[in-house]
Amino acid sequence: MSVGPIESLSRYHLLGQSGLRVSPLALGTMSFGTDFGWGMPEERAHSLLARYLEAGGNFIDTADGYTAGSSERIIGDYFARQGGRERSVIATKFTANASPGDPNAGGNGRKNIYRALEASLRRLKTDYVDLYWVHLWDGLTPVEEVMQTLTTLVREGKVRYLGLSDVPAWYFARAQTLAERHGWERVVALQLEYSLAERNIEREHIPAALSMGAAITPWSPLAGGLLTGKYTRQGNQPKGEGRAHALLQAVPLVAEKFLKDRPWALLDEVLAVAREVGRTPAQVALNWVATRPGVGSTLVGASSLTQLEDNLHALDFTLPAELSARLEKASRPELLHPYVFFESPFFTRGMVAGNTHVTAEPAWFRGPLQAP
Ligand SMILES: NC(=O)c1ccc[n+]([C@@H]2O[C@H](COP(=O)([O-])OP(=O)(O)OC[C@H]3O[C@@H](n4cnc5c(N)ncnc54)[C@H](OP(=O)(O)O)[C@@H]3O)[C@@H](O)[C@H]2O)c1
Structure with missing residues (x-):
């Protein structure tokens, strides 16, 4: 240690x-x-x-x-x-x-x-x-x-x-x-x-x-x-020992969230990135x-x-x-109303900026949702 x-x-x-x-x-x-x-x-x-x-x-x-x-x-x-x-x-x-x-x-x-x-x-x-x-x-x-x-x-x-x-x-x-x-x-x-x-x-x-x-x-x-990669998906159940397993069993809402497809695809990406950076x-x-x-x-x-x-x-x-x-x-995360407006060039560049480029927005204006 x-x-x-x-x-x-x-x-x-x-x-x-x-x-x-x-x-x-x-x-x-x-x-x-x-x-x-x-x-x-x-x-x-x-x-x-x-x-x-x-x-x-x-x-x-x-x-x-x-x-x-x-x-x-x-x-x-x-x-x-x-x-x-x-x-x-x-x-x-x-x-x-x-x-x-x-x-x-x-x-x-x-x-x-x-x-x-x-x-x-x-x-x-x-x-x-x-x-x-x-x-x-x-x-x-x-x-x-x-x-x-x-x-x-x-x-x-x-x-x-x-x-x-x-x-x-x-x-x-x-x-x-x-x-x-x-x-x-x-x-x-x-x-x-x-x-x-x-x-x-x-x-x-x-x-x-x-x-x-x-x-x-x-x-x-x-x-x-x-x-951490300690859980794998088995059918519609997470497989693996640990605290989260107990939580997934006990709290249906948590289980529902994790058993959707997206978190497992995300996990694959985390594992791949971890391998790449060692x-x-x-x-x-x-x-x-x-x-x-x-x-x-x-x-x-x-x-x-x-x-x-x-x-x-x-x-x-x-x-x-x-x-x-x-x-x-x-x-x-999924884009929902009204945030969809703030992410869309049609509204931000077109409707708001009159098709000009306005840069150096304060970070808080549109939040970090926007892709880099
Ligand atoms: N304000 C709130 O409502 C709220 C709610 C929840 C938590 N918190 C705070 O946030 C803290 C952290 O939350 P959390 O414990 O849920 O965080 P977390 O990091 O999401 O989960 C921790 C669990 O992940 C596993 N783990 C952690 N590091 C690992 C590693 N390197 N390799 C493999 N497994 C690993 C362990 O599970 P196993 O035990 O299964 O091995 C550990 O108990 C809490 O202690 C508490 O202070 C606040």
Whole structure:
């Protein structure tokens, strides 16, 4: 097993329009603990944490809802024993209901935010969180209440920066605009599913993030393991062992998405590109997403030290433009209304530009959907 620093990990990025410096690969800890029926015991989780930090990583992502609080507890125990909390950027999330039958013990209302933060701080054994995420839009709480409460937490010194995970783009735009107007704390990052197998956020979220100063932190960048090549298709079933297999069995919606033809053709392209550059498919898939416009730090999941080592070297190389374009083409999302207008030369060059050439569009104007 490798030891020592990985140079590419300590080429830090500022997270959105903030002064927070984070590694381009963050350590995802959703699998720390065994309470969900998969995941890993504390000892292995601590060895992953130790290797990530030793390699030069500084950005750790957890949530109060992961493994029923075990993920936060395992991270808290690690830093309590080993030290180094101050050097790390610890991000956690709230929204998950902690007490069935109690509507105020979940969601994004003020009462739950305070309850959730106090519980997270206890489990993490720290007195502040570096980045506090709304885990999921609750569809209920007024956005003003969420943003004002989070702003107060920053001013009380319990939280350093704010982020939104799994929210509609319009909700982020409204939250950010209100924050700017009222002098509240701004949103510095959006956490959303993003990978070669899931590019829907390119339509709205990435252009919104680029234009309003937030960084994208992709989750499930390997589509739960699918993009590593460890699954093959057998009839209408994926074949292969691992966490994603359990997920595919348990969540019909996920299975339906992956069993369509396109992801398997995409996988063939990922495997071919990996062979051409002499890298693993996981490294190719991570490299591609981590270098897309708007991406600040990519959340890396791993269930063993070997997988982690593989993933942490994903930014040690540059994917040649021609190969990157091949992956882009194989994974390009379907063009839907109204985005079809923004991609069509008939409208952009003809109707808008009067058949002149208008170049140097800001990246956010049409988003990164357009082929290079
Ligand atoms: N905000 C949200 O709603 C949300 C949702 C999901 C995740 N997240 C965050 O994002 C992080 C990453 O998500 P994820 O775990 O789904 O990411 P992922 O990278 O898409 O999937 C990780 C899984 O892929 C497999 N894998 C990883 N590296 C591999 C390699 N080099 N070779 C072979 N297989 C490999 C492992 O599966 P096996 O265990 O089967 O070997 C591993 O558990 C989470 O830990 C969490 O912090 C956030």
